[in-house]
Amino acid sequence: xxxxxxxxxxxxxxxxxxxxxxxxxxxxxxxxxxxxxxxxxxxxxxxxxxxxxxxxxxxxxxxxxxxxxxxxxxxxxxxxxxxxxxxxxxxxxxxxxxxxxxxxxxxxxxxxxxxxxxxxxxxxxxxxxxxxxxxxxxxxxxxxxxxxxxxxxxxxxxxxxxxxxxxxxxxxxxxxxxxxxxxxxxxxxxxxxxxxxxxxxxxxxxxxxxxxxxxxxxxxxxxxxxxxxxxxxxxxxxxxxxxxxxxxxxxxxxxxxxxxxxxxxxxxxxxxxxxxxxxxxxxxxxxxxxxxxxxxxxxxxxxxxxxxxxxxxxxx
Ligand SMILES: [Zn+2]
Numbered sequence: 001x002x003x004x005x006x007x008x009x010x011x012x013x014x015x016x017x018x019x020x021x022x023x024x025x026x027x028x029x030x031x032x033x034x035x036x037x038x039x040x041x042x043x044x045x046x047x048x049x050x051x052x053x054x055x056x057x058x059x060x061x062x063x064x065x066x067x068x069x070x071x072x073x074x075x076x077x078x079x080x081x082x083x084x085x086x087x088x089x090x091x092x093x094x095x096x097x098x099x100x101x102x103x104x105x106x107x108x109x110x111x112x113x114x115x116x117x118x119x120x121x122x123x124x125x126x127x128x129x130x131x132x133x134x135x136x137x138x139x140x141x142x143x144x145x146x147x148x149x150x151x152x153x154x155x156x157x158x159x160x161x162x163x164x165x166x167x168x169x170x171x172x173x174x175x176x177x178x179x180x181x182x183x184x185x186x187x188x189x190x191x192x193x194x195x196x197x198x199x200x201x202x203x204x205x206x207x208x209x210x211x212x213x214x215x216x217x218x219x220x221x222x223x224x225x226x227x228x229x230x231x232x233x234x235x236x237x238x239x240x241x242x243x244x245x246x247x248x249x250x251x252x253x254x255x256x257x258x259x260x261x262x263x264x265x266x267x268x269x270x271x272x273x274x275x276x277x278x279x280x281x282x283x284x285x286x287x288x289x290x291x292x293x294x295x296x297x298x299x300x301x302x303x304x305x306x307x308x309x310x311x312x313x314x315x316x
Contacts, residue, residue, distance in 0.1 A: 035169055036084040040095045041068050042288045043148035044088035044114055046300045047158045050183045052165060055172050056085075064291040067263055069094045069232055073101065084109060085168055088161065091115035092145020093232060110168055115145060117160040118153040123230060124215055128245035130229050130238040146231055149285060150216035151191040154300060155184050190304055194221055197308060201315045205253050206283075207246060209269030210260040213285045228268050238268055250276045257314035259283040262290070281310050 035056035039045035045060040052058060061077045062068055071094070073081075078101055081087050089098045091113035102111065120143040125131055147153045162180035166173040198204055198221045205224045206214075212227035226249050228238045250258065250272060258273045258280050260266035269280045284303045293303075 035086070035165075036080075037086045037088065038080050038084040039088040040071075040098065041090060043154070043286050043300055044090075044112070044157065044161070046286075047154065047183075048086075048088060048161050050299075051158060051162050051176055051179045053175060053179050055169065055175060056165070059084075062288050064289055064294040065263070066288060068287045069234065071095075073097060081105075081109060086161075086164055087111045089113055090145050090147075093142060094145060110164060112157070112160050112164050114147050114157050115143065117157045118147045118150075118216075120144070120147065121215055121219060123232075125230055126226060128226055128242055128249065129212075130233075130235055130242040132233060132235055144213075144215045144231055146213040146285065146287075147216055148300070149214045150220040151187050151194065151304065152220055153216055155187045155191075158183055158187065186301055190301060190308075191220075193305075193308060197311065198223070203253060203255075204315065205249075205255065206259060207250055207253075207255050207257075207272070208259045208261070208283070209246065209272045209280070210264050210266065213261065213287070214283070236265075236268075243268070243271065246272050247275045250278055256316075257281050257310075259314075261285050262287070279314075281314060283307055283310060 035052065037048045037052060037056045037058045039048060039058065039060050041062050042060060045058055048056070049058040059080060061073065061080065062071055081101055082105055087102075087109045089095050089111065091098070092115060102109065123142050123144045148157060158180060162176050165176045169176075204221070205226070206218075208214075208225065208227035210227065211229045211231055211233050212225060213231035214225070215231060217223070218225050226246060228242055228246065229235050246258075249255065255276075256278055258269040258276075258278050260269040260280060260282060262282060262284050266280060272278065273280045284307055286300055286303050289298045289303075
C-alpha cells in the first residue's frame with residue numbers, strides 16, 4: 001500500500017512538474033538545440049553562417065533592402081539580442097544603439113565587435129568631398145566603421161567569429177575550425193585576385209559620385225579615390241563645388257567609370273557621367289543586400305567578386 005502511495009505521489013509530482021514547465025519548454029526547445037547567432041548587418045551575418053554551417057541559426061536584424069545607417073532596433077530585435085548565444089555588431093556610429101542594449105542586459109551576451117577585430121583607421125576626408133558642417137566641426141575624428149570592405153579584415157573578423165564559436169560550443173570546435181579554414185582560403189584568394197588585378201592597372205584612381213565607405217579597401221590596395229561624400233554621410237545633395245571638382249578630376253585623369261553604391265539613387269554619379277561622357281557602375285559596399293540579392297543567394301564573396309569584375313571593366 002505504502003509503495004503504491006509513494007508511486008502515486010511521485011507520479012503526481014512528475015505530472016505537476018511537467019505541466020509546469022511544458023509551455024516554457026516548447027517555446028525554447030528549438031532555440032536550445034541550435035546555437036542562435038544574431039548580427040546587426042550583412043557582412044558579419046555572412047561570415048558567421050559560413051563558419052557555423054548547420055550548427056547555428058544566424059539571424060540578421062537589418063531586413064533586406066534596408067539602409068543600415070538610420071536603422072533603429074525594434075523591441076523584437078532587443079529580445080533576439082537578449083536570447084542569442086552570440087551577437088555580432090560593427091561598433092561604429094551607425095550601430096551606437098548597441099551599447100545601451102548590451103549594458104542593460106541582466107545576463108551578458110557573448111559578442112564579437114567587428115571594429116575590435118582589426119586595426120581601425122580614422123574617418124578620412126579627401127579633397128573635393130562635401131562634408132557635413134556638423135561633422136566638420138567635430139574636433140576629434142571618429143574611426144571609420146566599414147572595416148569589412150578589406151578582404152584582409154574580413155579574414156580577421158571571420159577568425160574572431162570562429163574563436164567565439166569554439167568557446168561557446170566546444171563540442172563542434174573541429175567543425176568551426178574546418179569551416180573557417182575553408183572560408184578564409186576563399187577570402188585569401190579574393191584578396192590575391194584584387195592584388196593581381198591592381199598590379200596590372202596604370203591608373204587605379206576611383207571616383208565615386210556617392211558616399212565612400214571603402215576606406216579600408218582603398219588602404220589595403222593603395223587606391224587613390226575621390227568621392228562626393230565621406231563613408232557614413234547622410235548628405236545626398238553635393239555642392240556645386242563638389243560636382244565641379246569631381247567633373248574636373250574625371251577629365252584630368254581620363255576616368256571612364258563613375259561609381260555609385262547600393263541603395264543609392266545614383267543621381268550624383270549620373271550627372272558627373274553626363275557631363276564627362278563616362279559610364280556609371282555599382283560598387284557594392286556589402287552593408288546589406290536587397291531582397292533580390294538575398295533570393296539569389298548573394299554572399300560577401302559573390303558581391304566582392306562582382307566588384308572585381310566591375311573594376312576590370314572600368315580600369316585599364
Ligand atoms: Zn556605413
